[in-house]
Amino acid sequence: MPTVKESSAWAEDRQRRKLDFEWSLKPMTTLMRCVGIPLDFRDYRQLISDRCSWFVTGFALLLFFIDAECQFSLTATIIYDAIYPQSSNNSSRSATFKWNNSINSINYMVLILGSHAILLAVSQIDWPHLVQVLHRIEQTRFYNERHFKKFRIPSFVGLAASVTELISSVTVIWFAWVDSPFLYQLMVLGFLFLGLVLIAFYHVCILCWIAYLMMNALGQDIKACSGKDIKQCSSQLKLWKATYYLTGEFVHYINCCFGPFLFLLTTSYFVRMTNNSFYMFSILTYSHDKGHEAKVYTLIIFLIKDWISFVALTYIPSLVRKEAMNITRKLQNLKFEDNALKRQAELLRMEVSLSLPQITAAGFFDIDCKLIPTVSPTPRNHLLEYRHSAEQWLSTVNRALEHAANRQAILSWQIHTNRTSEAVKEFSNEEQSRFALNEHLCQLRKRWVMALLSQTQQKMMSRLCHGIRLNEEQTRVLVETSARLQAIYSEAVVNVAGLNYTGESEIKELMAKSQNYSVLLEAWTGWRNAVGPPSKELFSRMIEINNLGVQAAGFSDTSEIWKNELGIKNLEQVVDNLFATIQPLYIQLYAFVRGRLAAIDKTGTVHPDRPLPAHVLGNMWAQNWEPLLPRLMPNATLSGGEEATQVLRRRYSSFTQLVVVAQDFFLSLGFPPLPLNFWTRSQFVRPTDGTKPVCHGSATNFYSRDDVRLMMCGEINEDDFYTLHHEMGHLYYFLAYNHQPFLFRSGASSAFHEAIGDSIIYAAMTTQHRRRLGFLHSDNNVNQKDLEIVNLLRQALVKIPLLPYSLSLEKWRWAVMAGQIKPDQYNRAWWNMKLKYQGIVPPIPRSEKDFDPASKFHIISNTPYIRYFLSSILQVQIFQALCDASQQGPRFGKPLNQCDIYGSVEAGNRLREMLSLGSSRPWNVALKVLTHEQNPTIDARPLMDYYRPLHEWLLSENRRLNYTVDIHEDISVFNNIEDLAANF
Ligand SMILES: [Zn+2]
Structure with a gap:
């Protein structure tokens, strides 16, 4: 237990942390509100059901396939031009440029529409949870001031990236604005709008980065417990477990809020990079005009910027998972003399390996079939979330069974105190509906994977299909x-x-x-x-x-x-x-x-x-x-x-x-x-x-x-x-x-x-x-x-x-x-x-x-x-x-x-x-x-x-x-x- 002095210092520290996290999230929340994404419109939550979330995911996937189709057409055109150079003339080249422009436009459109739709739908459901988890992290005993200093770095980098994005967008727009027709200027304004969305996206990346740092800090703390007494070691293991689950929960809600979004974003970056690469290639091959060199340089700058964004969006989330895997290795290498501790550590290792955090976009670097379901806005494959749902289901079941048992006891009491034929009939009906309820619950139970549930939950579940099963x-x-x-x-x-x-x-x-x-x-x-x-x-x-x-x-x-x-x-x-x-x-x-x-x-x-x-x-x-x-x-x-x-x-x-x-x-x-x-x-x-x-x-x-x-x-x-x-x-x-x-x-x-x-x-x-x-x-x-x-x-x-x-x-x-x-x-x-x-x-x-x-x-x-x-x-x-x-x-x-x-x-x-x-x-x-x-x-x-x-x-x-x-x-x-x- 901490001393009084320690705990007051801890309370102050906690106050400071609160500010840190709010500060980290502020640019993102502000910008999202600017682009019309109301993050705390709780009334909307009622409107967006699970089905709606699936619809949004489907929509995003559809847009992705449209993108891919455009990409395919462009490639085909370019290959055709390469094979039949005789037929290529100015008109086919200008067709290529048109293709390029239209693909980029479609890509942006997909990004704006899709991301807005997803963000609106998903963040309405899970945003409050994410905020709650952040507040709990602020209060945890595990992460100290030193850790929080580290967590500030991603926020600074994010801010820098936002500013760069803003300046580059404004610069591009400034050049495009001059001597352009009105409609084109309007379109350019749209691009500025997109730039703002992108800045918000950087912050998703920042959240993943912070999650990685949290996992990393936990991994570094896992060392042998030798020299300490068993009780201390055991409570240390418990603290690690609690911290791991909290971090896991944080990652989970990042994924719930932004998983589909990251998926869309990385896909879009990929399309843009490929498209621009081909565009650059075609300029270099077919165009000998001097004015085109400047265009090539601009494209190179865009490519580098897109590449950095792409890597950041895919690599950083994958780091979170790698770090968690590292934790399982560290836990495995821990040596304990005490058998109970050994079991406790082994159990923790198993739980961690069963609940490795998954972030959708990490799939680009860390291909794993298990990641595919995470495209769904409310993924169920995180152990914690899974157990949470099981908990909720079981509590409903317990209430239903309690009610039935109460009815049964009352009617049975009636028969035992004064047996009338009406009472027997009523009791018989009640028994039938109770058997039907048991049968129904036993069927429903089968959708739960027992191995993923906690011991208590497993025990409860196993009781559901216990006993006799009769027809009416x-x-x-x-x-x-x-x-x-x-x-x-x-x-x-x-x-x-x-x-x-x-x-x-x-x-x-x-x-x-x-x-x-x-x-x-x-x-x-x-x-x-x-x-x-x-x-x-x-x-x-x-x-x-x-x-x-x-x-x-x-x-x-x-x-x-x-x-x-x-x-x-x-x-x-x-x-x-x-x-x-x-x-x-x-x-x-x-x-x-x-x-x-x-x-x-x-x-x-x-x-x-x-x-x-x-x-x-x-x-x-x-x-x-x-x-x-x-x-x-x-x-x-x-x-x-x-x-x-x-x-x-x-x-x-x-x-x-x-x-x-x-x-x-x-x-x-x-x-x-x-x-x-x-x-x-x-x-x-x-x-x-x-x-x-x-x-x-x-x-x-x-x-x-x-x-x-x-x-x-x-x-x-x-x-x-x-x-x-x-x-x-x-x-x-x-x-x-x-x-x-x-x-x-x-x-x-x-x-x-x-x-x-x-x-x-x-x-x-x-x-x-x-x-x-x-x-x-x-x-x-x-x-x-x-x-x-x-x-x-x-x-x-x-x-x-x-x-x-x-x-x-x-x-x-x-x-x-x-x-x-x-x-x-x-x-x-x-x-x-x-x-x-x-x-x-x-x-x-x-x-x-x-x-x-x-x-x-x-x-x-x-x-x-x-x-x-x-x-x-x-x-x-x-x-x-x-x-x-x-x-x-x-x-x-x-x-x-x-x-x-x-x-x-x-x-x-x-x-x-x-x-x-x-x-x-x-x-x-x-x-x-x-x-x-x-x-x-x-x-x-x-x-x-x-x-x-x-x-x-x-x-x-x-x-x-x-x-x-x-x-x-x-x-x-x-x-x-x-x-x-x-x-x-
Ligand atoms: Zn007895």
Whole structure:
């Protein structure tokens, strides 16, 4: 950073520079105004569209060809005269002179008309930009007073050239004026006018010269950074980059304003020089009159002057490009020891070589096909301009998508809260138009060259063609099918022991509460009978249509697109490896649960050596075994689940109060309170007006400022209390990244989105925090070690069974999507997976008439599920990172499960920093922001660390009680669904 003294000197310096540049441009702007080119007539800009610019270019090219045609005729005449000297007489010679005069006249006419037209059109569009860039150059830190002194030289030369041109024009006119007829005098006045235009042209050349000097100054500054520290070098590279782009922008706008103009001018000079050379040649060959010598001398002077102008107009612009190429060489030769710096320099070199400045007239010396499009008045081939246009396009796209997503969220909310056929129809129409919009944008995206865009832009663009692409009919069928599936699920009524249970949440509660195995069996079977069979055909149709959609987008099947979304290479291998790390813990937990249940079971339902039946685990899907805790640890009821629910019911009378308590944890980390919209528009509890909402808890982003909502049929119990934490993780994620462009408003991956709330649950599950909430009495006599084990066991019962559950679910669905499992094998394959990973079997015989996967909401709603597996692992990693931030956990010599981050603003800041990235960076960068590790990957070790005390306890307990531990032997017994059925 500059000192105060330096910066005041810099400010003065900046003032001076401003004058310099204005001074450089003044003669040009004044003269252009004199010849009728109003450079700041902003009203004209509206009139001149892109099409008009193309027309002007076409016109200029046409004039060029007329010139060339004249040139050709003249040459032909002269060659004819040379071959047939007999026929050449005075009359043919005078014809040659006439030709010469007419060509020169046409040339001037072209110049005056064409240049005026082009200047008027082009400068109106881009002149203000050029002026803006000049002002920015005046303020840059890179160019100092020494550089600005150099930039003054071209201005002086330009002034000198202008004066010379003026004097020579006046002299010529003066001689021509004498004894000439009136009409001729008028024509001569026209030439004077042209002289003024030409003076203006010199200044175009001056601008190019200044651009060259700027590039040159930058090139000279690029030297090795050795001896300086890395930070300084890196900021030096950044300064070079900024300066290069600024200079490039300057050149770009010179080209936009004057490119076609330079082209016309150089062509005109070329015609004049050739024409006059032939004229001189013909005088020398055919004319022997003494008076002609003076004419020859005049022509020689004209030729020299034209030649100098021609070289100046073509060579100087070509220097700008050469100097930029020189910069790429210098960057390539830079030697850095640090790898990051090396990459930074290489990136800069690539960017420079991709965006070499191009000025039209330079084409005469530096022939390059790429220069041809620059004849267009608004060339798009400059990298900066290209990216700028891409930026503008993307922001329009983002706005359009945001609007569509907002509409979709509103209509979807309508269906979920109160499903009417009109709402479904409206939603279906909206989905169709949204698919059409996506398709349209995907088509438009193809006109952008990805390699030329910035990384961020590339990332956004790649998202545009992501996902399924359906035609209208397919979209309609898909929307209707999913709506019917969801209706079957949310409206299912199950009768158990004479009582009716509606929807998932009621029956789920029964499964968690009841310990009566026959009631559980009735509920388990009833739910599957109500949901499964009617869903099977609809489900396979949904999979089919989705596959058609993703195949149209170039993927083999939906599973491929789902796997891609997570951005993990070899995902199947990765999840298998992760599961292998966790499996020893699962096996011990499984063995303990089976052993305990078998020991207390009087009915013979649970066998100590056989796989666990699916209905006895306290959960409809056997994915969360927490309700079993009181039976597993009968002596530890004081810290049991029932206790917490009782505490909550005693303290809070409404569910909203529970939401406030859940929010409190986030507030303690420094997060802001949830917005007003959340409190007024969410659905917290089942409505009493008879409407049948989808009660599966979910958080929704409405992609509109501060509109995030929660959908739940919540009740005051421990389970829903922690579900609130989970959903709030989603809500705070939405709010943190809603400032991003729409295409980046999602989680670093869907697994991250699921993990945030649960990492907070880990934090809220510590004994310290449970005591804070009053779930544990501080004066109880329970041994601290026992308390720790009970607490860990409670969490493990929630978290660990979910791992094999989610893995088996998604592996089944991946195979279904890939066509490896056909509809007539759905149920058998499902149970084979369940047995292999979870070690559970159906309690009663199943057949292919049943469709047990449909008992799960995520199957019905076609929501990817492996994210929950990854999230289960990631959330402990995140929790560990937050622990680190609050200076607790293993790195500070404390066990991970005793880390209490409540109230740690440092942890909150680190989390917020990660959340606000949205999906603008890859997931591993987001993880790096959290963990501060160099190359973080998804890692199951923190999870194993967290449960280590429990794992050791389970090992010794299973050994002590002599429980069967290996579940694989059991599994090998059951090869197919008939075998399974035979066991019960
Ligand atoms: Zn979730």
